[in-house]
Amino acid sequence: MPLLECGRIVRDSWQKLADDAALPSAPCILSLSRLQQDEAVRTAPHLRLGVALPVDQPAEVLAPYLDRLSLVAVNFSTFRDGRGFTQARSLREHLAFSGEIRATGNILPDQYAFLLRCGITTVETLDGTDPAAWQKAADRFSFAYQPSVLKEPVLSGLRRTMRLGLPRDTDSQLIGN
Amino acid sequence: MTANRLRDGQVVWLAPEGRWAEEIAAAEVFDNGLIDEAIARARIFEEQRVVLDVYGVELDPAHSGTVPVTERERIRAAGPSVRPDLGRQAKGATVHAS
Amino acid sequence: MRANATLPVGTYGYQPVDLAFLNDRAAQFSDQVARRLSGDLSEDEFKPLRLMNGLYLQLHAYMLRVAIPYGVLSAAQLRRLARIARVYDRGYGHFTTRQNIQFNWIKLEEAPDILAELAEVGMHAIQTSGNCIRNITSDEFAGAAADELVDPRVHAEILRQWSTLHPEYSFLPRKFKFAISGNPHDRVAARFHDIGLIATPGADGAVGFEVFAGGGLGRTPAIGIRLREWLPEHELLAYMEAILRVYNAYGRRDNLYKARLKILVQALGREAFAEKVEAEFAAIPKERYRLGPDIVEAIRARFGKPYLDAPEDAPAELSKHRRRDHAFDLWVQTNSHPHRAAGYISVVMSLKPNGGIPGDASAVQMDAIADLAERFSSGEIRVTHLQNLVLGHVRQDELYTLWQALGPLGLATPNRGLITDIVCCPGLDYCSLANARSIPIAQRINERFANVELQQQIGPLRINISGCINACGHHHNADIGILGVDKKGEEFFQLTFGGRGEEDAAIGQIIGTALPESEAVNVISRVIDTYLARRVPNERFRDTYRRLGATFFKEAAYAAA
Numbered sequence: 001m002p003l004l005e006c007g008r009i010v011r012d013s014w015q016k017l018a019d020d021a022a023l024p025s026a027p028c029i030l031s032l033s034r035l036q037q038d039e040a041v042r043t044a045p046h047l048r049l050g051v052a053l054p055v056d057q058p059a060e061v062l063a064p065y066l067d068r069l070s071l072v073a074v075n076f077s078t079f080r081d082g083r084g085f086t087q088a089r090s091l092r093e094h095l096a097f098s099g100e101i102r103a104t105g106n107i108l109p110d111q112y113a114f115l116l117r118c119g120i121t122t123v124e125t126l127d128g129t130d131p132a133a134w135q136k137a138a139d140r141f142s143f144a145y146q147p148s149v150l151k152e153p154v155l156s157g158l159r160r161t162m163r164l165g166l167p168r169d170t171d172s173q174l175i176g177n
Numbered sequence: 178m179t180a181n182r183l184r185d186g187q188v189v190w191l192a193p194e195g196r197w198a199e200e201i202a203a204a205e206v207f208d209n210g211l212i213d214e215a216i217a218r219a220r221i222f223e224e225q226r227v228v229l230d231v232y233g234v235e236l237d238p239a240h241s242g243t244v245p246v247t248e249r250e251r252i253r254a255a256g257p258s259v260r261p262d263l264g265r266q267a268k269g270a271t272v273h274a275s
Numbered sequence: 276m277r278a279n280a281t282l283p284v285g286t287y288g289y290q291p292v293d294l295a296f297l298n299d300r301a302a303q304f305s306d307q308v309a310r311r312l313s314g315d316l317s318e319d320e321f322k323p324l325r326l327m328n329g330l331y332l333q334l335h336a337y338m339l340r341v342a343i344p345y346g347v348l349s350a351a352q353l354r355r356l357a358r359i360a361r362v363y364d365r366g367y368g369h370f371t372t373r374q375n376i377q378f379n380w381i382k383l384e385e386a387p388d389i390l391a392e393l394a395e396v397g398m399h400a401i402q403t404s405g406n407c408i409r410n411i412t413s414d415e416f417a418g419a420a421a422d423e424l425v426d427p428r429v430h431a432e433i434l435r436q437w438s439t440l441h442p443e444y445s446f447l448p449r450k451f452k453f454a455i456s457g458n459p460h461d462r463v464a465a466r467f468h469d470i471g472l473i474a475t476p477g478a479d480g481a482v483g484f485e486v487f488a489g490g491g492l493g494r495t496p497a498i499g500i501r502l503r504e505w506l507p508e509h510e511l512l513a514y515m516e517a518i519l520r521v522y523n524a525y526g527r528r529d530n531l532y533k534a535r536l537k538i539l540v541q542a543l544g545r546e547a548f549a550e551k552v553e554a555e556f557a558a559i560p561k562e563r564y565r566l567g568p569d570i571v572e573a574i575r576a577r578f579g580k581p582y583l584d585a586p587e588d589a590p591a592e593l594s595k596h597r598r599r600d601h602a603f604d605l606w607v608q609t610n611s612h613p614h615r616a617a618g619y620i621s622v623v624m625s626l627k628p629n630g631g632i633p634g635d636a637s638a639v640q641m642d643a644i645a646d647l648a649e650r651f652s653s654g655e656i657r658v659t660h661l662q663n664l665v666l667g668h669v670r671q672d673e674l675y676t677l678w679q680a681l682g683p684l685g686l687a688t689p690n691r692g693l694i695t696d697i698v699c700c701p702g703l704d705y706c707s708l709a710n711a712r713s714i715p716i717a718q719r720i721n722e723r724f725a726n727v728e729l730q731q732q733i734g735p736l737r738i739n740i741s742g743c744i745n746a747c748g749h750h751h752n753a754d755i756g757i758l759g760v761d762k763k764g765e766e767f768f769q770l771t772f773g774g775r776g777e778e779d780a781a782i783g784q785i786i787g788t789a790l791p792e793s794e795a796v797n798v799i800s801r802v803i804d805t806y807l808a809r810r811v812p813n814e815r816f817r818d819t820y821r822r823l824g825a826t827f828f829k830e831a832a833y834a835a836a
Contacts, residue, residue: 085446093558093559108320145436146438157570186337226312247764248712252703259704263380264335
């Protein structure tokens with residue numbers, strides 16, 4: 001599936017690893033139970049690891065493993081289920097996680113700015129997605145009325161200038177596979 | 178069979194030949210046995226973004242005309258019972274809330 | 276004449292940057308409507324987006340709910356609402372129990388134009404529906420009442436801004452309602468909200484908040500638990516973040532009817548819930564969410580102040596008119612509230628005339644009220660959670676002239692707080708969720724008790740009517756609550772008694788079976804007769820009811836039913 005990062009479609013170097021699959025050499029996203037139970041995978045040298053955080057688990061369950069993780073995927077089974085926003089924000093704000101947070105599942109372009117402001121960096125989108133629609137949605141507002149994990153500069157009062165890290169030029173998209 | 182028109186939310190009734198009418202009096206009447214199939218067919222109007230929420234309305238057998246059996250559907254067909262100057266009732270529709 | 280002609284009185288004066296935000300929001304919705312009409316968005320995807328702009332699909336058309344933050348409007352804003360009623364609707368609007376206004380005959384295609392028109396006067400429909408933080412309600416006499424300790428509107432505005440398009444809390448398990456008051460006499464039903472705040476002054480002029488959480492009405496009425504006795508102002512936003520974050524993470528999403536915060540509080544237990552909130556609060560980086568006095572003052576500075584300078588003989592003038600005109604005296608007695616400034620008074624314009632529809636106002640009335648507000652009350656109008664309108668700052672010597680102008684507009688009914696001041700949702704006449712009509716039974720009760728002397732004799736009594744279990748008419752917290760139910764296609768009404776919304780909050784009890792409309796009105800009549808026969812002098816209905824008990828009233832009222 002196309003992966004959106006900073007408003008562009010980029011190559012996805014991660015693969016999901018089934019619970020019974022053998023250890024690959026490429027970066028892989030594990031289930032939480034495999035991460036918790038498979039010490040061999042956790043201690044495998046030079047293997048970049050990610051985990052799919054179940055939607056009903058608090059981000060804090062990842063605390064023991066965070067220094068081993070380069071990616072956390074949060075899932076939106078429907079775009080109306082906003083738990084992933086809190087999981088992402090907890091990862092950034094309470095656990096100081098600095099790796100990739102990936103949103104998967106059913107998400108609308110209209111939610112892009114919310115995702116980014118909660119600390120999500122990449123979005124798995126559907127085939128045929130137009131990144132310009134996401135960019136347009138995220139660019140809609142120039143400021144927000146509350147702080148976010150992006151530590152945006154104060155504009156005045158409660159207002160923060162939005163700095164979503166998106167390119168202004170949507171023509172130079174990097175198209176990956 | 179009734180729905181609300183997507184563009185303006187207006188209450189409409191499925192009339193013969195696939196036309197959506199604003200008057201319940203113009204509605205096509207289906208036998209109970211045929212209504213499910215008719216609703217399934219009418220879903221095409223949702224897909225075509227003409228109307229929303231197609232469903233069947235039961236008519237009151239005590240009346241000869243197209244008078245719904247429930248208060249809710251009588252109000253939808255006529256207008257608010259507390260504002261007789263508004264809705265289809267204001268334009269002479271014959272269905273009145275009780 | 277106003278102290279600061281550039282700022283609206285009693286509400287936040289939008290700066291150009293805020294107006295630009297509203298324009299962007301209107302443009303965003305315009306795009307979303309276009310995507311819906313072109314098929315880019317399915318109805319399933321579009322519905323939450325339109326709801327977060329206040330747009331419902333109701334029985335007859337789309338309904339647009341416009342936010343009136345903390346219930347305060349400027350004259351210019353009210354005129355704009357009148358214009359929207361005339362141009363885009365059928366010439367009227369309905370003021371709701373959440374201090375909003377609803378238009379019932381809206382076209383989807385025109386909704387973006389309406390939002391653009393609202394944006395011009397600093398108004399919007401943001402988060403008036405949807406599973407997000409809704410309009411912040413407050414006390415209708417805020418900033419005017421003699422008994423007030425803190426004007427809560429500045430903090431209501433802070434909460435409004437903070438909650439607007441909040442990145443984390445726009446897709447909550449369910450809707451989330453705030454109320455805030457600065458008065459020890461709770462006029463906002465703080466204990467019946469997801470979060471209720473009572474602002475109180477501390478030492479050295481500091482402001483703090485008593486915090487209640489997990490209250491609500493609807494299917495499972497609950498009284499909120501007190502989480503904090505005194506939360507300091509600078510921690511307000513951090514603490515709200517903590518409550519919302521616990522709710523967003525743990526609130527149920529599998530069952531629409533068990534998704535509100537109150538259910539989470541009940542499921543976890545008050546201790547465990549409070550512990551979770553405090554743990555989250557302890558972990559939150561306080562500096563990031565700090566509400567500094569500079570921010571509070573900057574927002575306070577955007578509120579215009581009323582012009583308060585009455586002549587010394589203003590009270591004497593008022594007394595003179597009251598002595599000469601009995602009808603005026605009666606109206607002042609019921610429909611006014613003491614003002615903090617000498618020579619001033621607040622008055623309630625009843626939207627509950629005999630034979631009317633509770634909460635409805637015509638475009639003609641709205642325009643006229645805007646004119647009167649400019650002439651008599653520093654251009655400020657308030658909407659009450661009991662669906663009336665208030666002019667907050669009227670000079671006592673001008674009250675008689677104001678009253679004379681209100682009469683012909685149908686706005687001088689002397690029934691505030693009396694049995695005909697009925698709170699009522701739109702019910703099955705408009706609402707697609709309703710099981711029964713609520714307006715007609717309100718009208719029947721109004722007719723039954725139309726006699727002004729009888730109403731005065733009965734005294735303070737609240738009747739609230741909801742057309743379904745969602746309880747938009749707040750039937751649970753009234754002296755007499757009426758809930759419309761559907762029994763095999765017939766409209767029935769379930770009565771509850773003994774509810775209270777204030778600081779002694781209580782949920783009304785069911786004491787008999789649901790009845791058809793006319794019988795329900797008869798039962799209410801018998802309950803009132805019993806009360807009048809058995810009360811001690813000056814005893815309010817609620818006190819008599821408490822003293823004699825539910826069983827006593829049940830026997831008296833349902834005996835013949």
